[in-house]
Amino acid sequence: MSRRDDKGIGRRDFLKTAGLIGVGSVITAAKVNAADANGQNVPAAQPPIQKVPKRKLGKTGVEVPILSLGFGRPGEQAVLRQSLDWGVNHWDTSLAAANGASEQSIGDFIAKNPDRRKDIFLVTKENKSKTPDDLGKCLQTSLKQLNTNYIDLYFGVYMVNDMVRLTDDVKNWAQNAKKQGVIKHFGFTTHENMPQCLMAASKLDWIDAIMMKYDFRLMQDKQMQDAIDACHKAGIGLIAMKTQAMRQRNASTDPNAEADKKMLAHFLEKGFTEGQAKIKAVMDDQRISTVCSSMTSTTMLMTNIAAALDKTKLAAEDMDVLRQYAQATCSGYCAGCAHICEPAALGVPVGDIMRALMYHDSYGDIAQAKAVFAEIPADVKQRLLSVDYSVAEHVCPNRMQIGKLIADAAAKLA
Numbered sequence: 001m002s003r004r005d006d007k008g009i010g011r012r013d014f015l016k017t018a019g020l021i022g023v024g025s026v027i028t029a030a031k032v033n034a035a036d037a038n039g040q041n042v043p044a045a046q047p048p049i050q051k052v053p054k055r056k057l058g059k060t061g062v063e064v065p066i067l068s069l070g071f072g073r074p075g076e077q078a079v080l081r082q083s084l085d086w087g088v089n090h091w092d093t094s095l096a097a098a099n100g101a102s103e104q105s106i107g108d109f110i111a112k113n114p115d116r117r118k119d120i121f122l123v124t125k126e127n128k129s130k131t132p133d134d135l136g137k138c139l140q141t142s143l144k145q146l147n148t149n150y151i152d153l154y155f156g157v158y159m160v161n162d163m164v165r166l167t168d169d170v171k172n173w174a175q176n177a178k179k180q181g182v183i184k185h186f187g188f189t190t191h192e193n194m195p196q197c198l199m200a201a202s203k204l205d206w207i208d209a210i211m212m213k214y215d216f217r218l219m220q221d222k223q224m225q226d227a228i229d230a231c232h233k234a235g236i237g238l239i240a241m242k243t244q245a246m247r248q249r250n251a252s253t254d255p256n257a258e259a260d261k262k263m264l265a266h267f268l269e270k271g272f273t274e275g276q277a278k279i280k281a282v283m284d285d286q287r288i289s290t291v292c293s294s295m296t297s298t299t300m301l302m303t304n305i306a307a308a309l310d311k312t313k314l315a316a317e318d319m320d321v322l323r324q325y326a327q328a329t330c331s332g333y334c335a336g337c338a339h340i341c342e343p344a345a346l347g348v349p350v351g352d353i354m355r356a357l358m359y360h361d362s363y364g365d366i367a368q369a370k371a372v373f374a375e376i377p378a379d380v381k382q383r384l385l386s387v388d389y390s391v392a393e394h395v396c397p398n399r400m401q402i403g404k405l406i407a408d409a410a411a412k413l414a
């Protein structure tokens with residue numbers, strides 16, 4: 001039965017938006033508001049129904065939409081215009097994404113729509129800076145590519161897996177950049193050892209926001225919960241990424257295919273796609289300011305906007321389904337706890353390799369997968385297949401078949 005919340009879109013529209021029962025009214029409204037192929041304004045024949053709700057980004061005080069646009073791969077220019085129409089004005093990119101093409105794509109939009117720059121909360125990231133000078137160069141390149149003279153949130157340390165990179169030099173650089181007005185807020189991103197990084201960051205008064213891997217699986221992790229609590233209490237804005245928590249699967253021999261079907265059937269019955277349910281599970285966590293999702297097409301954008309607009313909270317039984325699914329399928333999911341397995345893996349960066357494999361197998365982003373794999377030092381690559389991973393597999397809390405997966409990654413990405 002269709003239902004309509006006071007201000008939310010109706011469940012029937014929600015289903016339609018997800019493309020489950022045809023092209024719905026929400027999609028139709030969105031299409032008439034789209035930009036043309038060059039990202040330039042096209043007069044809207046019909047206004048969007050409503051804007052995505054907002055939450056404060058910690059102590060920055062800035063209100064950001066609970067859904068933010070990940071634009072790590074340059075997508076349709078129409079996505080940029082349309083996201084603004086629906087209030088999704090938190091745009092996330094990075095210097096290195098698609099060899100700069102992602103930032104340039106946003107920069108093209110800003111060049112054609114300079115009046116909209118003030119409406120965008122623009123977020124980007126450094127790339128492999130070793131010194132404050134490097135950081136300054138990264139920032140200047142980003143400003144140029146993005147056609148702007150300031151970044152709203154700068155992740156000046158990208159992919160932190162321990163805290164050694166958050167030095168006083170970096171702190172001084174961040175404070176100077178803020179004084180100059182070239183960045184408004186400063187933070188870091190983390191895909192590995194997130195609880196440890198977050199807990200340590202909660203004690204630093206110069207970190208405004210953190211973008212971290214967080215999903216319905218990591219919600220079961222007490223350390224992660226404690227670290228999120230600590231950051232939230234410290235006023236650090238929290239941005240969740242990789243919320244789909246994709247797992248490795250082999251279609252022909254997948255022992256968990258039934259678990260997938262059961263979970264999917266449960267949420268379809270409730271009117272959610274699998275992806276929408278996973279996003280909502282994170283959005284329902286009020287400590288998380290926004291969920292950053294990679295959206296390169298208007299269809300992806302509208303499906304996620306539908307999830308953000310739907311005001312129905314997942315019920316306890318829905319969360320139980322996700323919890324049971326997480327337990328049943330954990331052996332295919334790398335939780336990023338590299339401090340556990342890597343000491344037993346003789347210098348092999350297991351976490352990075354699992355992430356590369358995820359980009360390849362789950363996201364179909366071959367370029368990103370190869371780029372991550374290419375970072376592995378040549379001497380380590382040479383011995384990837386000869387290392388005994390049995391101890392690493394034994395200590396892995398998810399009992400991942402690390403040796404097999406690394407061989408798979410080497411075959412696909414070397």
Ligand code: SF4
Pocket residue numbers: 333334335336337338339340341342350351354395396397398399400402
């Ligand atoms: S392989 Fe296992 S121990 Fe290593 S990072 Fe992934 S989940 Fe953690």
